[in-house]
Amino acid sequence: MHHQLLNMPLFLLSVLCLYSSHASVPALRFSAFLDPTHQIYLRWDHNAEEAIMTFELQAHSTGWVSFGFTNNKEITGADFVIGGILPDGNVYFSDWHGVSEDTVLEDENQDYELLSLTQDATSTTMAFRRYFRTCDEDDLDITGDTLRLMAGYGTDDTINFFEGRIVHKSLYMMLLSTEDELHSPSIYHVYDLKVDDVSITSLKTKITLDSFSDRFNFEPRITPRNETLVHHILVYACGNASVLPTGVSDCYGADPDFALCSQVVVGWAVGGGSYMFPDETGISIGTPLDAQWVRLEIHYSNFNLIPDLIDNSGIRIYYTPELRPYDMGVLHTGLFTFPIHFIPPGVDSYMSYGICNTSQFEEMNGAPVPDMHMFGYLLHTHLAGKGVRGVLYRNGEQVTVLCEDNKYDFNLQETRNLKETVIFKPGDEFLVECQYQTLDRTDVIFGGPSTLNEMCLIFLFYYPRNNISSCLGYPDIQYVANELGQEASDEMEGMMAINLVDWDNETIKKAEKACKEAEQTVIIKTIDELVRNETSFIREISDTILAPCKDISRAIPAPWLKRQTEYKATPPTTAKALGAKSIFPLPPLLFLSWCFTWLLTSSV
Incomplete structure (x- = not known):
């Protein structure tokens, strides 16, 4: 029978005095718990045409709640919102960013739009939305990369951000x-x-x-x-x-x-x-x-x-x-996993390349190869990997950046779908580029199976299947060793010579340049272990053009947001930086007096 397989304490925020007419939130398709104890639950969805993402965060707390994005779990450069409901029912919600590890500052431009904020006896639920790219330099872009999320909450509405419970999670959000x-x-x-x-x-x-x-x-x-x-x-x-x-x-x-x-x-x-x-x-x-x-x-x-x-x-x-x-079939691409692949120690950014040349696919397949419809991919490096992308070329010209993750996280490796199928034709080339950071290493990292070795791979899912199983490239290591001033007459001597290099900024740059310029040997293997070699060279990559930024404050709200938007108060324009030793909670009566005074003066 033929079958198939399926499938810094912060103690005071500017407060928005809102009329709490909680608008309904559109249906959100995706969800995840952000912490191991399931106290913080996120639902989200995105609209690619409008370049906007909608969130709903539920935290097991009746105090303040927070959600946003970071770079490598650091407060510096973080982009987040904090909101909640005071005991008297007034709502607060504001957009913030981290300026140092113990200080956060309220954004001058408020680019997150509150949709609703509700609370019951045990939990607070906050729904809001934001454009993928705002025009605020204090906001982080929402991209198709692996994003580092930050969420947290406090026990009450006296917002001590750095003493609240803060959790981090890597998540791919463009599902x-x-x-x-x-x-x-x-x-x-x-x-x-x-x-x-x-x-x-x-x-x-x-x-x-x-x-x-x-x-x-x-x-x-x-x-x-x-x-x-x-x-x-x-x-x-x-x-x-x-x-x-x-x-x-x-x-x-x-x-x-x-x-x-x-x-x-x-x-x-x-x-x-x-x-x-x-x-x-x-x-x-x-x-x-x-x-x-x-x-x-x-x-x-x-x-x-x-x-x-x-x-x-x-x-x-x-x-x-x-x-x-x-x-369907799976095509194994990237850089051949062998000590010919090396990464110098102590570098903030180092690029490696492996190319697949499909010119021999039809001959090795034993029959014409129909167009390969690529629909999914799995990226793979080890601990030093910080970014991976795959680029398709036809007749020497770049067709598309098929897939990429510029914020790769070793702890989140998952099969992802392409937005639309991409066609591979016989003769096309597919380049895999991997970015590494080795600031914590003192020795050269070589390609190999151990977690402390490195890999640079993309597994491509496609249909209809053919007999090709893998297509992996590697640079002429003898050429690379010679460019680094080492004597080498063959591949073995070239690999051994890499251990003799005195690594500094100059030799690191030379190594990266030589590996990119060297002729690549492409090893093509079939399901039945037929192996042939082809040659190719690394081509230049045209970076993806970013979409223009958008300012949500000029966006036309949906009809069901109109009333809430009209009642949305604007906090004072004075910038407030709150550091780890700043403690000045606002008494509830003074807060209510301030809100009432603001409403009166703003209506004149």
């Missing part, structure tokens, strides 16, 4: 759809592809697939308390030339029977969740062309060398006999 919006099959089955009581030092096993045959949706199944140890999970389809070994073997070990499985079927990495494929496609299993077994590969990071750890993690597969129009 395109929920699983509920996709079409789950009416009939499906579940299969747990996992290891059984494996010692944490055992990294690989192989499991037969002859007992079922369908297409899938998948989700990780991580053994409780091993969440910080399971680094990533890969499921490979094994070529028909392979044989079925028994037991468990080390990743990249000497057993040749484990080596003949290179077609990535499913990829999961730390921070990722479940993923359902689009309605058009699924992974085929059960036909004569499909693998008869797969390899389950699990990488662990046991930095603390905890002994006697046992794991039962793996992937839960959802499969169905209800076939979808196209069988």
Whole structure:
């Protein structure tokens, strides 16, 4: 049967005296808890046409609540709002930014628009919206990168920001759809592809697939308390030339029977969740062309060398006999994971490149390769990675930046969908660029499987499938070593010479330039382990043009906001910086008097 698998204390804010006619908030499709104890819950949605995002934050507190964005969890440069409801029912809400680690300042331009603020006996719910890019230099852009969110709350309305509970979470917010919006099959089955009581030092096993045959949706199944140890999970389809070994073997070990499985079927990495494929496609299993077994590969990071750890993690597969129009494939691209890839120590920003040249795809496939419809991707580097992007070229010209994350977070690696499918044609080139930061390293980082080594990879999801499994590039390391003043007559000597380089600003720049200018060898591999080499060069990348900024204060409010907007008070224009030692709570009676006086004077 042919089936498919689916899928600084701050004590006073300027207060907005509002008439509390709580407007309804539009339906928000996406949601997440922002803390492990589920005390702070965020719902959100975005409108790409209007370039605006709407939020609803619910915190388990009847005091002040806060939400916003940071750079690497730092208060300096943070962009956030604080709001709440006083005991007498008056509402306060204001836009702030961090100027240092113990001081925040109210923005001169208020670019967050309050939609509603409600409170019950235990929780405060605050709904608001903001443009992706405001024209305020104190605001951070909302982008398609991984965003660092900051949220918090206090026990009451005396706002001591730096003594409240503050949490941080990395989140990708430009989601395109929920699983509920996709079409789950009416009939499906579940299969747990996992290891059984494996010692944490055992990294690989192989499991037969002859007992079922369908297409899938998948989700990780991580053994409780091993969440910080399971680094990533890969499921490979094994070529028909392979044989079925028994037991468990080390990743990249000497057993040749484990080596003949290179077609990535499913990829999961730390921070990722479940993923359902689009309605058009699924992974085929059960036909004569499909693998008869797969390899389950699990990488662990046991930095603390905890002994006697046992794991039962793996992937839960959802499969169905209800076939979808196209069988999908995964193309493994980027920089060949080998010590030819190196990153100098002590650098704030260093770029590495790996290119895929598809000119031999049709010959290696054994048949014409139809247009490859790219619909999703998974980015992957290790701890030094700070940004990844993939760029498509045709006839030497850049077609598009297919995917990018300029704020990559190792702890949030997930499969993401493209806004629309992108076509790869035979002869196209695909460049993977990775940005690294190694300020905390004193030795050169080399490419390799360990978490302390590095990788530079993008897994591309596409349909209809072909027989190509990977297309990875690497620079001429002999050329690079020579450019760095080292003698090297072949690749091995070139790799060894990198350890002899005295790293400073000059040699770091030379190394980055040489790796980018060097001829790249492109290794192309098929499902049946046919390997050929091609050559290519790294092309220049045209940066994505940012959309113009927007000022929400000049936006026309929706009709249901009109009354609330009319009653929205403007705080005094005097800038207020509140530092860690500033303590001046405003007595409630004085506050009410101030509000009443402001309303009278503003109406004259």
